[in-house]
Amino acid sequence: MESFTITSKKVLTLVLVIDKAKQMVLLGYKKRGFGAHLWNGFGGKVEPGETTREGALRELEEEAGITVKSEDFKKAGILLFQFENDPVALETHVYKSYEFQGQIRECEEMRPQWFAFANVPYDQMWEDDQIWLPMLLNGQDPFYGRIYLKRKPVEDIQEGETTAAVNTSTSTHVNHSTTMTGTSFTTAQPKSGPFAMWDYQLVHSLQGVPHEIALDGTIASFEN
Numbered sequence: 001m002e003s004f005t006i007t008s009k010k011v012l013t014l015v016l017v018i019d020k021a022k023q024m025v026l027l028g029y030k031k032r033g034f035g036a037h038l039w040n041g042f043g044g045k046v047e048p049g050e051t052t053r054e055g056a057l058r059e060l061e062e063e064a065g066i067t068v069k070s071e072d073f074k075k076a077g078i079l080l081f082q083f084e085n086d087p088v089a090l091e092t093h094v095y096k097s098y099e100f101q102g103q104i105r106e107c108e109e110m111r112p113q114w115f116a117f118a119n120v121p122y123d124q125m126w127e128d129d130q131i132w133l134p135m136l137l138n139g140q141d142p143f144y145g146r147i148y149l150k151r152k153p154v155e156d157i158q159e160g161e162t163t164a165a166v167n168t169s170t171s172t173h174v175n176h177s178t179t180m181t182g183t184s185f186t187t188a189q190p191k192s193g194p195f196a197m198w199d200y201q202l203v204h205s206l207q208g209v210p211h212e213i214a215l216d217g218t219i220a221s222f223e224n
């Protein structure tokens with residue numbers, strides 16, 4: 001049986017920069033690391049002593065070369081990513097901005113590119129993005145989403161930039177005592193992502209901005 005019980009969380013950030021006049025969003029093609037070969041917003045782990053806002057601004061600068069003024073930087077919500085049989089959830093704080101300063105540039109980790117709202121490459125993004133990104137682009141934030149993901153069996157993974165397909169005995173996201181036992185898995189990162197969305201709960205247009213999520217998955221506090 002799959003389990004989605006969590007005992008701890010890692011705090012991450014995700015930033016979407018939007019050109020409202022042109023109806024375009026800036027995404028980055030992730031060249032390595034978690035979610036490699038997928039288009040996504042910019043972000044990563046929050047460092048000790050940093051607020052999520054500071055961490056998000058730092059990652060945006062590191063990964064896309066641009067800065068955003070504090071007053072333009074808005075919290076759009078929180079997404080709690082939970083992985084099957086993995087007790088560590090990813091509490092991802094999502095930010096958006098309609099303004100930015102500086103020159104967009106590629107770095108070792110990310111290749112930035114603008115996409116028209118109508119041409120967002122959802123088939124080359126995390127599967128959950130098609131649920132919540134349209135809401136962010138349509139201004140239906142703040143939101144809170146709980147996303148449940150399962151590792152895909154190899155046969156369900158599309159042809160893509162699969163490199164090093166290996167058995168998951170090294171993966172932290174697979175427990176071989178699951179119903180998937182006996183199937184071969186991969187840690188490679190195909191175009192559509194190595195995880196399938198199993199279920200989700202999402203509330204949008206919230207009155208307040210979520211600040212922290214409790215281990216039972218409820219919103220622990222809202223921002224002042």
Ligand SMILES: Nc1[nH]c(=O)nc2c1ncn2[C@H]1C[C@H](O)[C@@H](COP(=O)(O)OP(=O)(O)OP(=O)(O)O)O1
Pocket residue numbers: 012013014032033034035040041042043044045081090092126128129147
């Ligand atoms: N299901 C999901 N949907 C999504 O849209 N973004 C996700 C996601 N799961 C994780 N992310 C984002 C959150 C965060 O911005 C990023 C992963 O964080 P990191 O960039 O820190 O990972 P890395 O393994 O590359 O670590 P670093 O060594 O810190 O670069 O992926």
